[in-house]
Amino acid sequence: MTFRLRIAISACLLGQPVRYDGADKRQAWLEHIQNVDWISICPEVEAGMSVPREKIQVELAEGEFKLMAIESRRDWSEAMDDVANHWILQLQKRQVSGYVFKSRSPSCGLQGVPLYASDGSLVERQAQGRFAQRVGEYLPDLPLIEETQMGIEGPRNEFFIRAQQFHRQCHFD
Numbered sequence: 265m266t267f268r269l270r271i272a273i274s275a276c277l278l279g280q281p282v283r284y285d286g287a288d289k290r291q292a293w294l295e296h297i298q299n300v301d302w303i304s305i306c307p308e309v310e311a312g313m314s315v316p317r318e319k320i321q322v323e324l325a326e327g328e329f330k331l332m333a334i335e336s337r338r339d340w341s342e343a344m345d346d347v348a349n350h351w352i353l354q355l356q357k358r359q360v361s362g363y364v365f366k367s368r369s370p371s372c373g374l375q376g377v378p379l380y381a382s383d384g385s386l387v388e389r390q391a392q393g394r395f396a397q398r399v400g401e402y403l404p405d406l407p408l409i410e411e412t413q414m415g416i417e418g419p420r421n422e423f424f425i426r427a428q429q430f431h432r433q434c435h436f437d
């Protein structure tokens with residue numbers, strides 16, 4: 265890589281202790297990466313959730329997807345959409361060329377996120393996290409990947425090739 269890329273990443277993957285249980289999910293593959301400036305984002309903390317916090321989940325209620333706290337039944341959907349709208353603009357403004365998301369998160373998961381009915385029963389396992397879904401919808405050309413794929417050399421290299429192409433296409437600095 266001959267230039268530095270700016271890549272957004274779920275903050276817990278970078279080692280920040282922001283998960284619901286106060287832990288992090290620091291990734292070993294980060295040690296292999298050079299020439300990347302990471303943009304660390306935890307949409308749940310930015311939406312106003314505490315650390316630690318009660319678990320949230322994606323729910324289907326009356327035909328609508330909601331981001332709900334499981335015990336308190338607080339609806340975080342609108343707050344999360346505000347965070348997503350903020351970052352959709354910021355990712356463009358800050359010339360970000362890719363995004364590494366935490367898998368299976370109700371906020372950050374790109375695929376395979378469990379979807380529940382409001383009675384707690386499982387509807388399916390193929391939903392997306394609310395934040396990741398909005399980023400993908402509004403920035404369809406931005407290269408996206410989950411950390412599970414970044415841990416494998418082939419998909420990781422392919423992601424960085426796509427990110428470099430995106431960087432060039434957008435004429436970033």
Ligand code: SF4
Pocket residue numbers: 274275276277282283284305306307308309366369371372
């Ligand atoms: S998966 Fe996303 S929302 Fe959850 S702790 Fe990590 S960065 Fe925050």
